[in-house]
Amino acid sequence: MDLFDDIPKTALEWHRAGKGAALATVVETWGSAPRRVGSQLAISGEAEIEGSVSGGCVEGAVVAEALDAIEEGRSVMLEYGVSDGDAFAVGLACGGTIRVLVEPVGSVMPEDLLADLVLAREARVPVAYVSGPGGRRLEREGHEGRFRMDRSGFEEDGETFVAIHNPPLRMIVVGAVHIAQALVPMARIAGYDPILIDPRESFASEARFPGETVLHDWPDEGLRALGLDLRTALVLLTHDPKLDDPALIEALRSDVFYIGALGSTRTHAKRVERLTEAGFSEAEIGRIHGPIGLDIGAAGPSEIAVSVLAEMTRVLRKGA
Incomplete structure (x- = not known):
């Protein structure tokens, strides 16, 4: 459809x-x-x-x-x-x-x-x-x-x-940062219904994201309220464990088709260690695309957003 x-x-x-x-x-x-x-x-x-x-x-x-x-x-x-x-x-x-x-x-x-x-x-x-x-x-x-x-x-x-x-595609973004400001309108053009979650109201403001759906919840609480399914992509952009990890735990227990997390290779390695200690298996943690996005040499928020949307599309259409 x-x-x-x-x-x-x-x-x-x-x-x-x-x-x-x-x-x-x-x-x-x-x-x-x-x-x-x-x-x-x-x-x-x-x-x-x-x-x-x-x-x-x-x-x-x-x-x-x-x-x-x-x-x-x-x-x-x-x-x-x-x-x-x-x-x-x-x-x-x-x-x-x-x-x-x-x-x-x-x-x-x-x-x-x-x-x-x-x-x-x-x-x-x-x-x-x-x-x-x-x-x-x-x-x-x-x-x-x-x-x-x-x-x-x-x-x-x-x-x-x-x-x-099929249900409409959703993209849930945790972290109302500069990349999100570029990614949200791109995703909408691509057919996604974007939702932002960030408890920091100074980041997730109407002025920065005019007309968008923004939840000022803690990420795990927001995800539970929204519900996660096969037509949902989760994008984590804070690279702050206090915000990202609770959302990752919810996502890894769900069947979302895409999980992507911003951060360097070193940051992702530390993320893997924390999730392993939390009891997640290598296969479960392997669902996370980190560093997020296709490696296209992206520079700046807009190009990173392009790489993220491209990776989401590849996973949606070709599988992980």
Whole structure:
């Protein structure tokens, strides 16, 4: 999925309100299609829409087909070619082809299944919506590669489609330092929801981080309150053991996909000693990326932020 949205929830609400609803999902693309596989459009029986399957190129045609599908209680597979002219209008250099699966809620997509999907998304639980010859179901296991890559698509049989619904990415930064001032806006552009934790209010101020979510908690308390999961990256920038170590202890007991800690090689060696004395194994401590960031010869806060975001991306997409 792209940035997190409420499209399935909207479809469910329209259905329960008696309007009728359908979900249209991009299931396959060729060429420079405007929207990636897994993108969705919700359509109500009153022609209300939310979301997009083509950036505006073919939405009108999809809505017309969806209204018929809702009335007739059947699913339909649509295929459209997006012309070069239409593609240019939505910011692409050339056109492409998309296939869109339209599934009315209730008659085709079971209401209780859609409700479970909505609940899973709200609870930040990664889930796959599987549609094929074996029916429709939700699966939380067996699609690790797809979850990691946010990659919806057909299975090898060419008939079973897997739509990945991942929670939005989060980046929790401990330490409202200069690097954080560069990293937070970069991460937001990259699709992360950034949160800052720093009990030092002079550092974590509105003036230094305008409009950002800032918690003035002790790091371990803040992390427990937020909750840690597979779609969370933790970035430690204080290189102060009083602040970093409590956060590291929480993180190493969780399944966050990335842990990075600022500091020199010598600083990290001392960190390893402290964590070993605290009872953590070599494998557990090995999850920490320290010194933080890819070695790109970064100089200054902004370049260090680039190296951190690059390392987070590599771990997210390729694994540790």
